[in-house]
Amino acid sequence: MNILYFASIREHIGVSSETIPHQAGIDNVNELLIYLSSKGNNYKIAFSQVDLVRVAINNEYVGLEHKVYPTDEIAFFPPMTGG
Amino acid sequence: MRVSVQSDDFDITNEINNLRINRTDLGAIATFTGLVRDIHDNKNIKKMTLEHFPIMALKELNKIGVMAKDRWPIEELTIIHRYGELFPGDQIVLVITTSLHREAAFKAAEFIMDMLKTDAPFWKKEELEDGSRWVMSNKDDNDKKDRWK
Numbered sequence: 539m540n541i542l543y544f545a546s547i548r549e550h551i552g553v554s555s556e557t558i559p560h561q562a563g564i565d566n567v568n569e570l571l572i573y574l575s576s577k578g579n580n581y582k583i584a585f586s587q588v589d590l591v592r593v594a595i596n597n598e599y600v601g602l603e604h605k606v607y608p609t610d611e612i613a614f615f616p617p618m619t620g621g
Numbered sequence: 622m623r624v625s626v627q628s629d630d631f632d633i634t635n636e637i638n639n640l641r642i643n644r645t646d647l648g649a650i651a652t653f654t655g656l657v658r659d660i661h662d663n664k665n666i667k668k669m670t671l672e673h674f675p676i677m678a679l680k681e682l683n684k685i686g687v688m689a690k691d692r693w694p695i696e697e698l699t700i701i702h703r704y705g706e707l708f709p710g711d712q713i714v715l716v717i718t719t720s721l722h723r724e725a726a727f728k729a730a731e732f733i734m735d736m737l738k739t740d741a742p743f744w745k746k747e748e749l750e751d752g753s754r755w756v757m758s759n760k761d762d763n764d765k766k767d768r769w770k
Contacts, residue, residue, distance in 0.1 A: 545672050545744035546755045594742075597677050613674060617758035620671065620678075620702060620743025621655055621714050621734060 544615035550584035560608040568602040624682045628705040640697040651726035653716045659709035673704040674742035685736045693725035735765040
């Protein structure tokens with residue numbers, strides 16, 4: 539899975555993208571978030587307020603229950619503040 | 622429909638004129654320009670950096686433009702959103718709508734701005750005199766979007 543991070547989430551984690559090998563037990567966004575949060579304190583802080591985490595898979599906004607597949611590009615970012 | 626996500630500034634007059642070429646039927650042009658303010662939440666803003674998700678930004682702005690055209694009889698439509706480093710007084714975003722009568726132009730421009738605030742993947746970071754901070758989304762913006770449902 540190719541993972542992208544933007545804005546404050548990118549800053550907390552320290553990279554703008556990374557590739558995560560597909561793991562057993564990661565079937566949806568929520569499970570991916572739990573896995574990522576276990577990778578280190580920087581991830582834990584980035585995802586500490588799950589209600590402020592927005593997700594897009596293959597350039598479509600999705601919810602936390604959305605299924606994830608090994609070929610997906612999954613983006614995590616905070617609520618938008620443009621305009 | 623013209624949608625652009627760019628670091629360069631835009632010229633409002635040029636953008637308006639581009640929508641008027643060979644058109645003498647238009648009765649209304651509404652424009653909205655969003656600017657960088659020098660004060661936000663009682664803090665002086667030295668600089669603002671706009672981060673964006675390029676592919677999705679373009680896609681979402683196009684989607685919002687199509688939604689506006691579906692709802693109101695808009696003739697032409699321009700949405701420009703900038704990214705990168707901006708300073709107080711700089712232009713951030715431009716929406717222009719043209720129509721035969723004013724109501725559609727006003728309403729569509731307001732709709733586009735309300736949708737864009739919550740749905741277009743841009744994030745503002747402010748540089749203050751004593752550090753920097755990400756701008757937090759506010760509930761008011763979500764309420765404004767919801768009134769179009």
